[in-house]
Amino acid sequence: MANLSGKTAVITGGNSGIGYATAKKFKAEGAKVIITGRSEERVRIAENELGVKGIVADVTNLSALDDLVGQVKNEFGQLDILFVNAGVFAPAPVGQNTEEMFDTQMGINFKGAVFTIEKFLSLLTDGASIINLSSINAYTGMPNTSIYAASKAALNAYTRTAATELAPRKIRVNSVNPGPVATPIFAKTGMQESQLNDFAGAIQNRIPLKRFGQPEEIANLVAFLASDDASFITGSEYNIDGGMNVNPLLS
């Protein structure tokens, strides 16, 4: 039997990468799926490819979030699964972080995530599942990730408090912390291809399983947390990183 049949799911940032793979997985598991994104063009392409509903909504724009919630309410009534996935990565060393880099990453990865949840609360069914896409960068101290890491650490702190406060409604709230996953997020940083290859090679060498994750592998974990199989799991974080968080000194 399909694991998510009868459930309705919203995935922010579902036109690409992990969100896209998760939309495909949720649909295969029987859910009705709504994806969002900033780019009208990318949302429409993904909507057609996936055969799901696409809605353009920038998570940093609170009135766009109100419109999104209104559209989902009108068309689907209520919501069982909220995958808070939209995010960006703007690497820079300490001392070269700009105000714009700070505002963009905190604005999308933290503020955008928080207000996505706050706005959808009234539509969430009792027993709903919220999954926040964080990162092991919240913990690793990896160079050039200070603001990104802080945005994800803040999201994990919000996750834990939200899990406590929403428990009376049986709404479960969990975080997923991936290690490096092969998605367009790295190319969007503006790094040259040779820089990207050097970066990927250096990172891969630090991962015990010696490879990047695939978006589908993250989607499998998210689908589990979204399902009733995870009914006793809330306030938790799941590292999914090929062992990178154990940070071996020798390998």
Ligand SMILES: NC(=O)c1ccc[n+]([C@@H]2O[C@H](COP(=O)([O-])OP(=O)(O)OC[C@H]3O[C@@H](n4cnc5c(N)ncnc54)[C@H](OP(=O)(O)O)[C@@H]3O)[C@@H](O)[C@H]2O)c1
């Ligand atoms: N890839 C990794 O190695 C990795 C590791 C750990 C955590 N993560 C996290 O995983 C999540 C997904 O990233 P990804 O790797 O799949 O990257 P991706 O392929 O670049 O996808 C990012 C998605 O977020 C959307 N998005 C960005 N800003 C938005 C905004 N302001 N409002 C609405 N949507 C917005 C993008 O839509 P548009 O194209 O329309 O802007 C896109 O659909 C992010 O939160 C990221 O931090 C990724």
